Amino acid sequence: MEDDAPVIYGLEFQARALTSQTAESDAIRFLVGTQSLKFDNQIHIIDFDDENNIISKSVLQHEAGEIWHISASPADKAVLTTCYNITSESRVVTSSAVWRMPPEWESGSHESPDDPHNSHNPQSLDLLCHLDNSAHGNASCVLWEPMGDGKRVISLADNHALLWDLTESSTQATISSSATLEGKGQLKFTSGKWSPHHNCTQLATANDTAIRGWDLRTMKQIYCIENAHGQLVRDLDFNPNKQYYLASCGDDCKVKFWDVRNISEPVKTLEEHSHWWVSVAHLRDTHTHTYTHTVTSKINGNLDNDNQKHGCLR
């Protein structure tokens, strides 16, 4: 990427949901979910060819509603989850579901990404199951167990964290355990990340200005960084290589790096950006293009993703 021009991909609709597909080991693939109140929403599957520096895409229909969060199964590259808004006349409800991509999308789309036929008649996703959380409020995100077999997901809905077990075919989901954030006021999880370390027994969540860590075996809080950011914490991520390190970003225009063993002060604070950070992510080997794991390149990678998205959003 150093020499090549940045690759820009534009969408017709605004989009806020983006994820990389970790189950796909051959290609560098991103999934983008769009937001449109009036039209059927789409999921764009974007493959990046890093040798030729070109991208190819396919579009799947997501008719259920506008997508606020998307994440792909780490085990099955055809399976993904979305959090989406259902808007009716009187109310807006956010729910989440597990989807399977139709098996044919790949053959058709790959050959000619700009084929109008494909674009005009996009295929729909197959619904596997709803993560039925009507009792728990609006879902904000769904997290797959990192490096898992695609059987366990966590959904964050309002002030609940729900751990789901999926059946073999992912057609049925049952809540195996849950945790609730108690406190005064209307507490609401804004985002979370499932730690890939410690046998995937830890979860970190963000609500308002605080970051909390949870032990999934007991579903109890293990640490809490109060006032991690001056304003709302928007996103966080674990360092894939350092088990105690956590990055967070928020409305105070800062990115902070934390050592969860010592939460009184951040390890490092970045203030280069002059606007909200919406998302932070550490780059993982298979999708890093040519980045290395330094702090700077992480940020650069983020900025690139961010810019791509910004390009889409506006």
Next chain:
Amino acid sequence: MDGDVSNADTTPPDSDPARKRRVHGMLKLYYGLNEEGKTVDQAESLDPCDINGPHFDPEVYLNKLRRECSLGELMDQESCMVKQIRSLDSDMQTLVYENYNKFISATDTIRKMKNDFKKMEDEMDCLTTNMAAITVFSARISGTLQDQHAQITKLSGVHTLLRKLQFLFELPARLNKCLELQAYAQAVTSHRRARCVLQQYSHMPSFRGIQDDCHAIMDKLAQELRQKFRDGGSSAKDLSECVELLLQLDEPAEELCDKFLTHARSRLEADLLGLEAELRPVLSIGPTSVVVPSTGPAGRLSATPTAGSPIDPTSPGNPFLSPSSRTDILEFIDRGCNEFVSSLCLVIASYQELFVNRPQESNLAYKNIPQMAVGKLHAFVDSLAARYFSLVERRIQEEKSVGDNSLLVRALDRFHRRLQAVAKLLPGSAVPSQGTEIVVRAARERVKQYLAALQSFYLDSLTDVRQALAAPRLGGSSAGGGSHLGVPAAGKDALASLPELLSSLSASILNQIKTVLASVHLFTAKDITFSNKPYFKGEFCSQGVRESLVVNFIKFVCQSSRQFCESAVDRGGSTPPALLLLLSRLCLDYETSTISYILTLTDEQFLVQHHSPVTAVTALCGEAREAAQKLLNHYVKVQGLIISQMLRKSVETRDWVNTIEPRNVRAVMKRVVEDTTSIDVQVGLLYEEGVRKAHSSDSSKRTFSVYSSSRQQSRYTPSYTPSAPMDTNLMSNIHKLFSERIDIFSPVEFNKVSVLTGIIKISLKTFLECVRLRTFGRYGLQQIQVDCHYLQMYLWRFVSDENLVHFLLDEIVGSTAHRCLDPAPMEQSVIEVICERG
């Protein structure tokens, strides 16, 4: 004439001596020999008529007689005269006769003498022969006595020797007696006289015995002397005599030096222990330690009530309170000087008297004694001085109170001055220079303490300012984040006092700096002995005072100000925004004038000659400006985030789909406008207005729905054309992204308008972002329209470029419309009516 005649008549000539004498006299008179020399006679003799006078003129006399006298009288005269002539003739005859007789008798005598001499010559010859005979006899006798004489001489020599031997034999006894009488000097003199002889004849047993006896006695004597020397109670004169004698007794000088010094050391160490005792309680002081009586002799003791609570001087308390308890440093140093240093000087002087400056002739050829003795003395003085210095340094280190520097300076001065005495006595000694070093170190330490004191003073002042800012606002106010809608009057009072707080803060800091400078200036006062040392002339002024004190303090001010920006807000320890603003202004004032003023003041007071590079005024100003900028940026950010928070909460907590038709501007918007107004007032108190771009005269009336709705029309009906992802709409959006990009958190300038612009930018951008995360119903959109119009009406006046507000508000309404399920905008006229209703 008559008298004379009568006299001659009455006394017969030559009959009695008187008459003879008279005749003699007359003769004499005749020959001009005036024995008596009587003037009367002379006067009379001038008369030519005086018959006895030398000037007698017979003619005149005759004529006179003839004229004056009658014949009878002449006759009488004539007979008288004849009579007198006759008598004179007889006298003359008598005299001649007498002379003749005498001549005859003299001739006889001479003849007789001639005979006598002849006889005498014969006798002399006889005497000569006799004498020759005597000489012969005498020679003969001498020859016979020769042998006996030699024998007598020999005997007399033997006698002397025997007397000497007797002295020797008596020597032990005599020495013993001397010893008894304690006449040591006499004993030593006696012994010295005998020593050589005894040494020479020591091969003879008898002499040997004497020598041994003497040695034994002298040893005893030496011992006694040593004892006396050791006891040391004796006066300096005795002591010196002692040493003199011991030296004469071949006592090793080295040992004597050592003993002398050991003895002196014990006394000096007692002094040192006394000094240390003053220090010791400090070290052993504990929470329940002795209550130090505050009735010390010193009136200088601080007024701290020590009666009940012992003050631990080692505790890092308020440096402006005097922590010293028992004696102040001046007393301590005084005691050290009077006891230790003066004793040391005495010891040095007497030592030098005894060992070093001995008159050469009395010296027993121990050439190396002075060098050896001086060497020992140096070692001795050095070791003791080292201990003394360590004590002094400990005491100085305890001197943490920066209240009164003059005491310390005076103490140091005294300390330094007294060491000059040692320097004079002991020219090569390192002691004075070490003392100077201590003074230098103390001065350095002092500067550090002053810096720390200044820093803590600054922080305390800031705390005071914080309290002053917080106190009137306890009831809740604009920045408190409470739910009050109105700005309480108390808050306004606090804001009004902002400039006063700034000026009082600035003035008190400046005052403090001046006080400290004055205190530090004491170190370089003319009457202080060490002020003319090179360190105090050069490095102390430039490196010490200017750099480490003044410059470091200014840097500290900037740095601590910057720290308010670092993490205070994030970590909960919220700094009041007003404080940020105030500090920003303070730093800016420092940049513009205060720094150069302080540095000029310092340079003038200390006449700093910069040998080493010093921090330039411009560098400091730059730092201050940077701090000011950072603080102001942070202020903007904090205030912006406070308003943002309100807006965000208001957007997030509302159900925008099911909201009712707007009838009012939402309260939060009024609150935003009120807060912005109060911020405007606050900033206006400290910063100038700043420049605005020209704006239309009637901005508030701008019909922003006209263009917004027209733009919205094109925007919120996006053409869904999946075949052309890079359509014109997107291109225009991208274009917009670059052309109209607003740097939300950009640095602000030092004026009110720029600050307010920054705050409003941040707030509105947050509003925009929050809106984009929500879904709106028709009335939700309309409510946003109303709110934006309200903001439009009031916010434009605060910013430098009103188009900025317009643009951001348009964006908000546009985005809301985009997120709206049923985008039916409200009529502009209705919006205006609602907004004007308030």
